[in-house]
Amino acid sequence: MQFTTLTPVNVLTGFLGSGKTTLLNRWVRQASMRNTLVVINEFGDIGLDHQLITHSDEQAVVEMSSGCLCCTLRGDLSRTLQQAINELLAKGKPAPARVVIETTGLADPAPILQLLMTDHWLAHRFQLDSVVCCVDAANGEATLQAHRESQRQVAVADRLLITKTDLVNQECLTPLANQLASLNPAAEQWQVVNGNLSPDLLVGAGLYRGASQGYQVEQWLKSSSYQLHHATDHGRDEIQQPGVASTLEPPSSQPSLTRHGENINAFCFCIEEPITPDALENWLDLLMSFMGEKMLRIKAVVHLTDREEPLALHGVQHIFHPPAPLPINSVTDRISRFVFITQNVAPDTVAQLYSFFAPAGSSTTTSTSTNEANP
Ligand SMILES: Nc1nc2c(ncn2[C@@H]2O[C@H](COP(=O)(O)OP(=O)(O)OP(=O)(O)O)[C@@H](O)[C@H]2O)c(=O)[nH]1
Secondary structure (H helix, E strand, C coil): CCHHHCEEEEEEEECCCCCHHHHHHHHCCCHHHCCEEEEEECCCCCCCHHHHCCCECCEEEEEECCCCCCCCCCCHHHHHHHHHHHHHHHCCCCCCCEEEEECCCCCCHHHHHHHHHHCHHHHCCEEEEEEEEEEECCCHHHHHHHCHHHHHHHHCCCEEEEECHHHCCHHHHHHHHHHHHHHCCCCEEEEECCCCCCHHHCCCCCCECHHHHCECHHHHHCHHHEEEECHHHHCCCCCCCCCCCCCCCCCCCHHHHHHHCCCEEEEEEEECCCECHHHHHHHHHHHHHHHHHHEEEEEEEECECCCCCCEEEEEECCEECCCEECCHHHCCCCCEEEEEEEECCCHHHHHHHHHCCCCCCCCEEEEEECCCCCC
16 A cells, blocks of 8 residues: 555544534635545435535535445445546546545444445545544533444544534533543544634544655554553553463443443553564454454554564454555554454453464553543
8 A cells, every 4th residue: 555645535423413514614614625525425315414515616525315324325435436536637627635524423434444445446546544523512421322323433533523512511521521532542632613623633643644744653553542551560461371361351441331332442452572474464363253343443553573664554343454564764663553442342352362373472561541531
């Protein structure tokens, strides 16, 4: 994969009525969003949201109605984009510099991210830049409690926008912000009123940030958002060798989500020494074949025994992008870091499965989220 030549895609998600269209309307009017292709997916036969988006000569808005991108319309995304781009080119306009996809309020974003990786035409032209998720300050907690789609939207996001903060007082925001942070500790949180937010805060979560910034590995992986649990810290965090049950317990911050029935876990698993290609392949194969659909999002920077450069891995459910080589100087050590966002897969399961393939004495650590709100 050549990150440098791919067009960035931002996926805008969030539950019904959470403020996606309000945000999009302001977002695409910004000068920096010139030459953006906006794709709006709506459920009904007669979509309304696309009519609410300000049209201008500088961006194209296409609508995908009559179904949901995450289920019935999967094949239509590449068709819609191809058609829209052909129309732009036929009018003598440039190909879009960015694509923003607004999902329906009930969409699970994971299959949409998967589509960007698996559809041949899409995968060779586009790369995911960020998943932006709107959460309604007034209804967010109740929605998270009642709707698994909402939890999954939050769990895979890079940016969490708490919208309608004009409708609640600040004390009410803290429990919601904490809940969001426990679901997704690495996502930045921003408060938004009527979609008013700098567009720069919504973009730039991808691995490659253009010629000026190059590869931003730690900002993409955000492994430091997870608190490290060393064996010596707690005496119970040790990852054990094959055949022995791990003593690593799920972090205390995460069961707060089990009351919603989803138990979304976000954690970082580190392997201190370079990994053999076989161990990596076998471990990931095993993980994906047994619990692929529970793997909402995986990002990793991996060091292999047989190559100098680190590799970037990006997976959604059981699908992975082909590993992409990174410049040697984009990281400062040879530790492989895997960030997992899972549904009902505990950190110790991932660690135990790795221990089946790891060389004896291999050193690993798992870091988990703290239950504190992000900025
Ligand atoms: N008070 C207040 N109202 C807002 C804010 N943001 C959006 N709204 C209102 O909330 C309602 C829903 O906003 P939309 O932007 O249509 O939400 P959506 O997520 O696109 O909705 P769906 O397309 O139905 O999923 C509209 O009436 C907006 O005017 C805000 O920050 N404050």
